[in-house]
Amino acid sequence: MLTHLPILQVIVPLMAAPLCLFLTRARLVWLFALIVSGLAFLISSLLLQQVMTSGTIIYELGGWDAPWGIEYRIDQLNAFLLLIISAISTVVLFAADTSIRKEIPEDKHTLFYILYLLSLAAMLGIVATGDAFNVFVFLEISSLSAYALIALGKDRCALWASYQYLIMGTIGATFILIGIGLMYQMTGTLNMYDLSIRLPEVEQTRTVFTAFAFVIVGICLKLAMFPLHLWLPNAYAYAPSIVTAFFAATATKVAIYLLIRFTFTIFGLSFSFTHLPLQMLFVVLGLLGIFVASTAAIYQTNIKHLFAYSSIAQIGYMIVGFSVSTVTGLTATLLHLFNHALMKGALFLALAAVVYRIGSSQLSQFQGLGRQMPVTMAAIVIGGLSLIGVPLTVGFVSKWYLVLAVIENGWWPVAVLILLGSLLAVVYVWRIVEVAYFKPALSANETVKEAPLTFLIPIWTLVLANIYFGIDTRLSVQVAQAASQSLFGVSP
Amino acid sequence: MSMSLETMLQLSIILPLLATIGIVATGRNPNLRESVTITTSLVLLYFVINLYQGLLQGENISVTWWELLPGLQISFSVEPLGMLFALIASFLWLITTVYAIGYMRSHEEQNQTRFYTCFAIAISSVMGIAFADNLFTLFIFYEVLTLSTYPLVTHAGTENAKKGGRIYLGILLSTSILFFLLAIISTWFVAGTLDFKPGGIFDSNVNKTVAGAILVLFIFGIGKAAIMPFHRWLPAAMVAPTPVSALLHAVAVVKAGVFTVLKVCVFIFGIDLLAVLPSTQFLLYLAGASILLASLVAMRQDNLKARLAYSTVSQLGYITLGALLATSAGVMGSSMHIATHAFGKITLFFCAGAILVAAHKSKISEMRGLGRQMPITMAAFFIASLSIIGVPPTGGTWSKWFLLMGTIETEQLILMSVLIISSLLNIAYLLPIPFHAFFSGDKMSSSSAGIKEAPLPSLIALSITTIGCVILFIYPQPLYELAKAILAT
Numbered sequence: 001m002l003t004h005l006p007i008l009q010v011i012v013p014l015m016a017a018p019l020c021l022f023l024t025r026a027r028l029v030w031l032f033a034l035i036v037s038g039l040a041f042l043i044s045s046l047l048l049q050q051v052m053t054s055g056t057i058i059y060e061l062g063g064w065d066a067p068w069g070i071e072y073r074i075d076q077l078n079a080f081l082l083l084i085i086s087a088i089s090t091v092v093l094f095a096a097d098t099s100i101r102k103e104i105p106e107d108k109h110t111l112f113y114i115l116y117l118l119s120l121a122a123m124l125g126i127v128a129t130g131d132a133f134n135v136f137v138f139l140e141i142s143s144l145s146a147y148a149l150i151a152l153g154k155d156r157c158a159l160w161a162s163y164q165y166l167i168m169g170t171i172g173a174t175f176i177l178i179g180i181g182l183m184y185q186m187t188g189t190l191n192m193y194d195l196s197i198r199l200p201e202v203e204q205t206r207t208v209f210t211a212f213a214f215v216i217v218g219i220c221l222k223l224a225m226f227p228l229h230l231w232l233p234n235a236y237a238y239a240p241s242i243v244t245a246f247f248a249a250t251a252t253k254v255a256i257y258l259l260i261r262f263t264f265t266i267f268g269l270s271f272s273f274t275h276l277p278l279q280m281l282f283v284v285l286g287l288l289g290i291f292v293a294s295t296a297a298i299y300q301t302n303i304k305h306l307f308a309y310s311s312i313a314q315i316g317y318m319i320v321g322f323s324v325s326t327v328t329g330l331t332a333t334l335l336h337l338f339n340h341a342l343m344k345g346a347l348f349l350a351l352a353a354v355v356y357r358i359g360s361s362q363l364s365q366f367q368g369l370g371r372q373m374p375v376t377m378a379a380i381v382i383g384g385l386s387l388i389g390v391p392l393t394v395g396f397v398s399k400w401y402l403v404l405a406v407i408e409n410g411w412w413p414v415a416v417l418i419l420l421g422s423l424l425a426v427v428y429v430w431r432i433v434e435v436a437y438f439k440p441a442l443s444a445n446e447t448v449k450e451a452p453l454t455f456l457i458p459i460w461t462l463v464l465a466n467i468y469f470g471i472d473t474r475l476s477v478q479v480a481q482a483a484s485q486s487l488f489g490v491s492p
Numbered sequence: 493m494s495m496s497l498e499t500m501l502q503l504s505i506i507l508p509l510l511a512t513i514g515i516v517a518t519g520r521n522p523n524l525r526e527s528v529t530i531t532t533s534l535v536l537l538y539f540v541i542n543l544y545q546g547l548l549q550g551e552n553i554s555v556t557w558w559e560l561l562p563g564l565q566i567s568f569s570v571e572p573l574g575m576l577f578a579l580i581a582s583f584l585w586l587i588t589t590v591y592a593i594g595y596m597r598s599h600e601e602q603n604q605t606r607f608y609t610c611f612a613i614a615i616s617s618v619m620g621i622a623f624a625d626n627l628f629t630l631f632i633f634y635e636v637l638t639l640s641t642y643p644l645v646t647h648a649g650t651e652n653a654k655k656g657g658r659i660y661l662g663i664l665l666s667t668s669i670l671f672f673l674l675a676i677i678s679t680w681f682v683a684g685t686l687d688f689k690p691g692g693i694f695d696s697n698v699n700k701t702v703a704g705a706i707l708v709l710f711i712f713g714i715g716k717a718a719i720m721p722f723h724r725w726l727p728a729a730m731v732a733p734t735p736v737s738a739l740l741h742a743v744a745v746v747k748a749g750v751f752t753v754l755k756v757c758v759f760i761f762g763i764d765l766l767a768v769l770p771s772t773q774f775l776l777y778l779a780g781a782s783i784l785l786a787s788l789v790a791m792r793q794d795n796l797k798a799r800l801a802y803s804t805v806s807q808l809g810y811i812t813l814g815a816l817l818a819t820s821a822g823v824m825g826s827s828m829h830i831a832t833h834a835f836g837k838i839t840l841f842f843c844a845g846a847i848l849v850a851a852h853k854s855k856i857s858e859m860r861g862l863g864r865q866m867p868i869t870m871a872a873f874f875i876a877s878l879s880i881i882g883v884p885p886t887g888g889t890w891s892k893w894f895l896l897m898g899t900i901e902t903e904q905l906i907l908m909s910v911l912i913i914s915s916l917l918n919i920a921y922l923l924p925i926p927f928h929a930f931f932s933g934d935k936m937s938s939s940s941a942g943i944k945e946a947p948l949p950s951l952i953a954l955s956i957t958t959i960g961c962v963i964l965f966i967y968p969q970p971l972y973e974l975a976k977a978i979l980a981t
Contacts, residue, residue, distance in 0.1 A: 389669070390639065391632040400561065403677045415677075419670045426665055430658070438646070438654045473561055 002046070006059040006072040009043045009082060010128055012036060014121035017114045026109035030097040033113040037090040037120060044082040044124075051079040052482065058130075067191035073130030076483035077334070081127045081257050084338055088249040088345050089120050094458040096242045099352045102359070103154050103240045112152060116246070119145040123254050132180045132266070133190045135258065139176065139222075142254070143169045146247065150239040161234035168221055168231040175218030182211035183266075195266050203271050212276070215262050223255030225319055226289030229312045236308035237361075241352030244304060248311055249345035253337050256318055260330070264487045273325050282323035287417050289316030294424035298431070303354075304361045306428055307347055310387065313421065314340050317402060320418065324405045330484035331477070332401035338476050339386075339394035342469065346462035347383040350376050353451035353459060366432060368441025372448045375456055377436050379463045384429035386466045389422050393470040397477070497546045497553045500539040501568055501623060504578070507536055508616035512609045519605035526593050529608050533586040536615070540582045543570050554625060564686065566632070568623040571688075572977035573758070573827055577751045578622040580834050584743050584957070585615050591842055591953035592735035598849050598947050601733055607647060611736075613640040618744045621751065627676055627686040627760060630752060634672075634716070637748055638664045644736045645729045652731055659728035664715045667722050672713025678706050679760065688755060690979075692762025703761070704771035710756050711775050716749025717812055718805045720782040727801040734845025737797060742804055742837035747830050750811040754826055757815040758978060767818040776816050780910040783809035787917035794855050796844045799921060800837065803880065806914060807833050810895055813907065817898040824975040825894030831971055832887035835960040836879035840922075842954035843873040846946035856925055863929035865943040868951060870929045872958040877922035879961040882915055887964025890972070 016036040023029045050057060051074055059072040074082075093116070104112055122142030126135055147169070151162035184190055186207050187198040202208055217228075224232040232252075236244045263272040273279055290313045297309035314336070321333035351361055353376045358365050370377045386393035399422065406415045441448070450456075469476050495503075511532035518524040546553055547570050554569035592611075596604050617640060620633030638661065646657035680686055682702060683693045694703055715722045729741050757766055766772055783806050790802035807829070814826030846869045847853055851862060863870040875886060882892030892915065899908040945951055964971060 385639070388665075391635050397561065399673075400677065403674065404681065407677060407681050415674060416670070419674055422669055423666050426662070426669075430661070434654055434658070438649060438651075471560065472558070477561065 002050075004059070005043055005047050005050070006057060006074050006128055007061065009040060009047065009086075010121055010125045012043070013040055013117045013124065017117040017121065020110055020114045020117065023110070026106065027097065029110050029113045030093075033096075033117055034090070034093045036117060037086065037093050040120065040124065041083075041086040041090045044079070044086045047074055048079040048083050048479070051076055052479065067189045067194040070134050071130040071191055071193070072128050073193060074128060076479060076486055077260065078127045078257065080334065080338070080479045080483055081253065082124055084253060084341050085120070085123050085127065085250045088341050089246060091458045091461055092242060092246045092249070092345065092349060095245075095349055095352060095455050098452055098454040099242045099356055100240060102356055103242075104152050108152060112149070112240075115145045115149045115152075116243075119149060119246075123250060126254050127257055130192050131190055132183065132192055132195060136173065136177050136180055139173055142251075143173060146251065149243045150235050152243070153238040153240050155238050157234065158238035161231075161238040165231045165235045168228075172218045172221030175214045175221070179211045179213075179215030179218060182207050182214065186211070192261070192266050196268060199267060200271070203267075203275070209276075212267055212271075216259070216278075219255055219259045219262065223252050223259065223315060224312055225315055226285055226292055226312060229289070229293070229315075232312060233305050233308040236311070237302055237304040241348070241355045241361075245345055245348035245352055248307070248348050249341040252311065252315055253341060256315070256322075256333070256337055260322065260333070260487065264330075269325065269488070279323050279325060282319050283411075283414065286316045286319030286323060287414065287421075289313060289319065290418070290421040291424070294421055294428065297428045298424065300428075301363050302361055303351055303363055303366070303432065304348075306363070306432075307344065307351070310425065310428065311340075311344060313424075314344075314387075316421070317398070317418065320414065321402050321405060324409050324411075326405060326409060327481070327484050327488050328401060328405035328408055330487060331480045332398060332405045334480035334483055335401055335476055336398035338480065339398045339466075339469065342394055342462055342466050343383050343386045346379060346459060346466060347387070349455065349459045349462060350379045350383065353455035356455065357448050357451055358445055363432065363435055365442065365445065366435045367439040368436070368445065369448070370433075370437035372441055372445065373450050376451050376459065379459045380436075381429075381433060382463050382466060384425075384432065386470070388425045388429060391470075392467060394466050394476075395470070397470055397473050497543060497551060497570075498555050500542055501553055501555055501570060504536055504539045504543070504582070505568070505616055505619045505623065507532060507539070508612040508619065511612045515608045515612060516605060522597070522604065525605060525608060526589070529589050529612065530586070532612065533582065533589055533615075536619075537582045537586055540578050544575055544579060546570070547572065547575050556625075560628070564628045564680075565626065566629050567625040568620070568629065569625040570623060572974045573751070573754060574622040574624070576827055576831060576971070576974045577747060578619060580747070580831050581615065581618045581622065581744050584739055584834060584838055587953045587956055588735050588739040588838070591738070591845070591950050594947035594949035594951075594953075595735055595845050595849055596733065599733070601647070602649075603647065606643060607733070610640050610643045611739075614644070614740060614744060618748055621748045624688075626688060627679065627756070630755065631668075631672065631676055634748065634752065635665075635668060637745060638668065638716075641736070641740055641745060644740065645732045647733055647736065648731065656728040656731035660725045663722055663725040667713050667715030670713070671709045672715075675706050675709035675713050678702075678709065682706070688759035690759065690762075692758075692760055692765055694761060694765055696765070698765070700769060703765065704769040707761065707766070707769055708771050708775065710760075711753065711778075711812070711816075714749050714752045714756070716745055717753050718746060718749060718782075718808050719779060719812055720785055720805070720809075723782065723786065723805045726805055727798055730795075730797040730801050734797070734841060734848060737801075738838050738841035738845065741801070742841050743834045746804060746808055747834060750808050750815075750826070750830060753812050754815045754823065754830075757818070758823060763818040763820075763823065763979070766816070772816055772818065776813060776904065776907060779809045779813040779816060780907050782806070783813065783914045784910055784917075787914050787921070791917065791921045794857055796847070796854055796856050796859070796925070797841070799856065800840050800844060803918070803921065804837055806918075807837070807880065810892075810911070814895045814898055817902055817904070819898050819901050820979050821894050821901055822898030823979055824972075825891050825896075825898055827975040827978055828894060828968075828971055829888075829891035832879060832891045832961070832964055835957050835964060836876045836886070836888055839872055839876035839954055839957040839961060840880070842950065842957060843869050843876070846950050846954060849950065850946040851943045859925060860928045860932050862943070863926065863931075866929075866945050868945055869954065870926050872954050873929075874923075874926035875958050876961055877918075877926065879964075880922060881918040885965045886961045887968065887971075888961075889965055890968050
């Protein structure tokens with residue numbers, strides 16, 4: 001059984017999705033989805049444990065040898081990602097039943113859970129697989145389920161947001177497909193490991209450069225890197241709250257994973273960073289992303305929009321860490337991947353709770369919530385502090401590594417800019433604090449009570465995780481460091 | 493009680509935190525709630541005094557909690573400078589609590605439970621700062637102190653409080669994230685450690701330009717030391733209730749700032765290296781300018797608390813200046829000034845609060861003739877002013893003496909004259925207040941009829957700190973010994 005974990009990781013939620021149709025009551029479906037997601041979390045923890053103790057796991061699907069068959073290759077990097085995705089998915093699902101009852105019509109509940117599980121399976125698949133074409137297949141599953149999930153939003157704008165995402169997402173996926181096609185043409189293989197061996201032989205050809213460009217741009221569209229981020233704010237703002245919490249914490253992480261996998265493993269460090277001005281390009285775009293998106297966040301009146309822009313800014317930090325292209329830099333990116341999932345998971349879940357109670361995520365509606373929903377608002381404050389990077393929260397840990405990485409490289413001005421960027425976070429977080437704590441409640445909201453426990457438990461699980469992993473950094477730092485060392489081929 | 497000193501060291505940080513549970517639990521019964529605070533502060537003081545005796549006996553007291561990041565530990569130890577700060581803060585917490593009981597009740601302040609809770613968290617972080625064994629630990633508690641005092645500053649919940657809080661948090665958080673954190677990470681990168689070590693942690697052949705730049709980052713980043721132009725948070729924080737201004741913004745928060753400056757100068761750079769850095773002279777002049785300008789601004793304030801706030805900015809400049817002089821006289825003067833200024837300024841704030849509660853006056857121009865109704869308060873104000881100015885029979889004399897010696901030793905004649913001029917300015921903006929209170933303003937008698945002294949707890953508190961100012965003059969040996977031991981370790 002244990003040897004089949006890599007495929008079980010993906011197949012369990014994938015097969016569970018259609019099974020939902022046989023369950024008649026929405027509650028039951030929810031419970032089933034929760035159990036499935038919990039199973040996925042269990043599997044991913046076991047996988048991470050295995051990888052950390054005994055190294056990369058290679059699993060051949062159906063017993064076919066690679067490169068003919070599809071191969072799943074689990075190393076520290078994707079084991080880490082699998083854990084993040086399945087953990088967040090489980091915690092978020094916990095609140096789903098309560099949340100969607102107010103946001104999605106009764107008859108679509110089963111559909112929601114099917115899409116959710118499909119989306120989960122696809123993300124896990126993208127991360128687990130060692131086959132480039134398989135990545136594309138799962139990417140499509142994940143995208144299609146995402147479009148549908150976003151379109152389930154209560155506001156009619158959700159349809160438009162979903163359509164925007166559909167167009168951009170399809171362009172991105174097509175680019176990736178073209179890139180993979182070109183790579184296949186040059187090397188005759190789709191297996192990532194095989195590609196990494198064969199590509200250097202042909203790397204000086206124009207076709208490989210073109211393939212690289214297509215793949216990178218495609219991925220950057222998916223990960224909403226500035227300036228390809230335009231689809232993201234609306235998609236996050238108008239999707240059902242639970243979907244936003246799930247996607248904000250996981251979807252862009254998957255895209256970052258792909259970026260790392262393609263540049264570091266498949267094309268290789270020397271190709272990605274020496275033949276192309278990728279480093280320069282990414283530092284500039286990353287920093288621009290931080291500043292433009294953070295500034296945009298300051299001016300938002302809808303809190304979901306606000307945190308969506310903040311997500312784009314946080315992606316900027318990951319991109320900067322990535323572009324440093326040293327072990328410390330990549331460690332910072334991977335740490336932030338993990339830490340940002342915890343922050344945004346907590347924040348968007350807390351927003352879901354607010355939406356559940358007051359039916360809106362407009363900043364003006366937050367007046368007086370500090371008194372009426374103290375536990376939820378406290379979660380938002382702590383999540384916000386983590387976003388700013390205050391010590392004893394996870395945000396501080398990632399910032400420490402990122403600034404250290406940048407300074408190690410001698411990029412002093414970039415270090416200053418990164419810290420300056422986090423001051424913008426102070427501004428947008430404090431706008432919420434001031435409205436919630438210093439203004440009297442609106443007359444329409446006078447009867448608003450604290451969110452139910454089904455929200456508070458998952459929210460505070462994530463909030464406490466924000467603090468716990470800010471104090472006990474052994475797990476996150478060790479795994480991130482090990483993953484980044486193995487990508488650089490440095491033995492720990 | 494046979495408790496090891498190590499346990500006491502840890503408890504002095506944990507105990508105020510634990511007290512918050514008691515404070516919240518007893519929130520409905522004010523008398524019980526305040527007794528929790530008083531008991532905690534008494535026990536805390538007991539611990540700190542025990543640690544002090546342990547230190548005098550030459551015991552090595554240190555504790556490591558855990559490793560937060562590889563090579564970066566949360567750890568604590570007791571050394572003379574930290575001891576000095578901890579003694580002052582824990583003693584004055586007790587006194588302030590007594591004062592606050594009188595003040596908060598007769599002023600009918602809302603949300604007192606939140607007030608005492610945040611106060612306890614702030615004290616816990618002050619203890620963490622005082623006993624921090626490395627810069628990393630210090631930084632963590634430094635930030636916690638900023639955040640835990642934000643609700644205290646904005647206590648009133650009004651539009652004004654919100655604005656004040658915005659400036660407070662904005663400046664303290666921005667400087668700490670932008671400069672202080674960068675300085676710490678740079679130090680970690682250059683020196684490979686963040687431990688406080690006698691003589692500093694930088695290699696003797698470190699690049700002077702880089703180290704000089706890091707020093708500038710530190711001085712700018714430690715916003716709590718309120719060096720101009722990063723001082724605006726301090727006057728802004730005066731919207732807080734008076735006990736907060738008294739303890740936090742005359743003692744705990746601002747002293748945490750200058751304490752950190754001293755720690756960095758003595759134990760990160762070491763005074764030998766500090767003396768030869770290219771940026772030291774520039775920063776000395778910056779501190780000098782801060783001393784003079786803040787004194788000048790203070791003269792123009794009619795609001796008593798605002799005047800005291802600018803006076804604090806100026807006095808903090810003395811301490812930073814002393815640390816940057818990089819001589820033993822400078823460091824001793826600075827560390828003694830932490831103590832003497834604490835007692836002087838907290839008394840002045842206590843008086844300001846007493847006047848506000850008893851006479852409902854906050855403007856200096858309205859305080860003429862008040863000495864007749866509030867003789868104890870005004871007499872205390874007079875003595876504390878003398879301590880700030882630095883004349884006998886008050887403790888301020890000693891610290892200013894050493895600071896002056898420091899400037900003469902290093903032949904910084906400009907800075908010497910800055911100190912002298914500023915002392916004259918101190919006279920000009922402090923002494924007229926008690927003078928007019930006692931000797932002028934007969935015409936005010938009709939409006940000030942019925943004004944009595946402040947509530948008894950407040951009066952007791954301000955008398956104790958006033959006596960403290962005088963004792964520090966008559967019996968400065970313990971303080972002197974501690975200050976002398978800082979460079980001897």
